[in-house]
Amino acid sequence: MTVSIAVDPDDLRAHADRARAVAARVEDIAAGGGAPSDNAVGHAAIADAVADVRRASRERADAIAEQLDDAAAYLDGTAVSVELLDRLLSIF
Structure with missing residues (x-):
């Protein structure tokens, strides 16, 4: 009996790294700020919105990376278990 797994753990790790890179890029963009506004209240609201996006992006990227x-x-672990099971079944 042979069982193959189509998902490569290294691919998942690469996706996790990519999620972290996207979050870092959002962080860089947000840290760059924007054009100053004549309306201080509007500028503060934009800054708050950017901070919210930054935080949400970072949290989501961390969650995705952790899951991956x-x-x-x-x-x-499954690959090792499947290989062991395959060897055990080959005995019988």
């Missing part, structure tokens, strides 16, 4: 890392670790 967990999935990669699970698949690493």
Whole structure:
């Protein structure tokens, strides 16, 4: 009996790294600020919105990266288990 897993744990880790890179890019863009506004209240609202997007992006990227890392670790363990099961079944 042979079982193959189509998802490569390294691919998942690469996606996790990409999610972190996207969050870092959003952080860089947000840190760059924008054109000053004549309306201080409007400028403050824009700054608050940028901060909210930054935080949400970072939190979401961290959550996605963590899930992908967990999935990669699970698949690493599953691959070992499947290989062991295959060897055990070949005995019988």
